[in-house]
Amino acid sequence: MAITQAASGKAAVQKTSSLPLLSLTVGAFAIGMTEFVIMGILPNVAEDLNVSISAAGQLITMYALGVAVGAPILTMLTHRIPQKRLLAFLMGLFILGNSISVIAPNYAVLMGARMLTALTHGTFFGVGAVIASSLVAPDKRAGAVSMMMAGLTIANIIGVPLGTFIGQHMGWRASFATIALMGIATLIGILIFIPKLKQEKPVGIMQQLAALANPRLQLFLVIAVLGNAGLFAIFTYIAPLLVQVTGFAEHSVTWILVLFGCGVTLGNMIGGKLADWKLMPTILGLYLIICVILALFTFTVHNPITAVVTIFLWGAASFAVFPGMQVRIMSLAKSAPALASTTSHSAGNLGNATGAFIGGLVITHLSLTALPWVGSILVGLALLLGIFCLLIDRRHAG
Template sequence: MSHHSSKSLRTTKPAKERFPLSLLCLTLGAFAIGMTEFIIMGLLPNVASDLGVTIPQAGQLITSYALGVAIGAPILTVFTHKLPQKKLLVILMGIFILGNAVSVIAPTYLLLIIARVLTAFAHGTFLGVGTIIAARLVHPDKRAGAVSVVLAGLTVANIIGVPFGTFIGQQLGWRASFGAITVLGIISLFGIIRFIPVIVQQETANLREQVRGLLNPQVLLILLTGALGCGSLFALFTYITPMLQGITGFREQSVTWILVLFGAGVTLGNIAGGKLADWKLMPSLMVNFAVLAVVISTLTVTMSHPVLAVSNIFLWGIAAFGIMPGIQLRIMNLAHKAPLLATTSSHSALNLGNAAGAYLGGVAISSFGLTSIPSLSAALAVLALAGAWLSYALTGGRRSATAAPGDAPAA
């Protein structure tokens, strides 16, 4: 007990509460961020018709957001890694609120794209810094729980936020959805200012070590694998609303409920994926990619039958999101000495995959029509499977699956 008695004076107070209030402010921030990223999926036809652009062009609003995350996360991390963390969170939430406020009033397609990119800049770094702070707000033995509470904000945004935001958008116009997100951002900002303590930072790994951790070929390979997995997800998810309306024949109101069901699948996938990754990391990841490819391929057949399409989408949500915990864990294992840039860059790589998926989906629709989307998505999942297999083979199979952080190959 004596080894942390000096700290116990400071930590007794928050330790009594299950989760400090400060943690909920971070979760709310993550919730708002998740909602911003995914809300456009449900409103794609509305935004397209309002701004007078095609569905593939509206899809570029998702591509541009993802690119903003990809470029913004490492750049902001590099430039701000000396800033006090609380101050940084306040600045990031300010950028986020500004970007969403501009989205509410953006009169043109181009201005909306610029607002989306601005909002996206805050995304990766907020989640990176937010999870690091979360881990330090609680007792050492509750760290993983604290991080998952913050990241749960993103998952819950998919189940509750996106369908609710889509519903608001369908009733009051898509701009109202961004208005609601702006309000959430403001509440989160006040919470951060009021409840998050100023944390004295320990010495962070210097930038050279961070970059070396990131440029390890093993890390790059798993980042590419994750990006392909995300490409598969976004090629399909970006255009799911026009597909459900155009091919399956659902009315606008029904889409909201299908998105709720998809969100439930996502949550199950996330939980199951975490458990499987803890059990056997790389084998479970490879099986998951294989299952994903099969589940998506069946959509080519089921998409024209309402009941089959909906159950297929639920299964796809489970399979697609079972992958995320494993990819994150693998990145942390491989870049253990200097994880900040590698974990922030994982948001970049995964969002580059999101951007590429949304973009390729748009190209496929323009060339071959909406029905070609599942084939494209399944092909990307197969490529991701090849990447996971290669990563597993290169690190000598079994050893890497159980490697403690200390046995990682020297960079």
């Protein structure tokens, strides 16, 4: 889905404006909030709909599966729709899904609404990343993508606590109503500020699939899975780790996660700038740093001060790698960058689920304290594959 910028003066003015990127950032914030806020209001949902906590937890699982499986399919089916119109369509589905959640009379309807909303997640970020990178000069692409992704990271710091507070004081349906209103604001921003981008002839589905079959692209998708698996093998169980091993009180975990989110946001912005400077060295360097941090976390987790410092640095490094990975994956599928970008989000969600599963096995068969070094090994595997990809790139360049 190759894109060239419109040559009109109006498009040129819009291109230099931060308002188009801001519209994408607000959309990313809303999507991040709808994905994660359910964790904070899960007991409220379970009680109101008369289901168990474990059943309500499937609302999270099915959302992740909707992103992992549905997003690439939706991207392929909508590949002929112009990018701006497609973003507006996706945000319309997002608003519809959250509006249905507000009035859902039972668990089944709420599950359906969550899966409908999940379909928009990966495709929005996939198409949004392509648009964001096309709005700036080639050497600023990763920075533009990181600005859009900042909405997702900020959602964890501000959006999820806000949505949880609203849900606990006004009812869980009010949380989804708030998200729907953010979706409406995003839709207005897309319609007003996102420029119309001139498309070349749409690439057929078979050609898009052929682009995804690129072995180098497949390797980077595996790297994304391993990197996220290393992150979520630990992050999924961060609360019991901090309470049972480090010795924090339960109420302190929330503020530590806010600090983690601050590291995530800072790392995301710095990572985008570093990737614009040196793409592959940044990706590999960050994976190496994450490996070291997680290996050290095996020891620092036993002290409250060192544990908190390590968690902040871990969050910063883990999310600093994402903008560069996104740009690299898009560049490896030039004929289908939106599908490649969407598929990278699917790979990331697969990594999230895989990491949580591996973490559970580690706790069952080893111990909570084994999580950091197991995470370090998973990220180390991603690093080794990244080095292998770099050697392949140099051989092609030679």
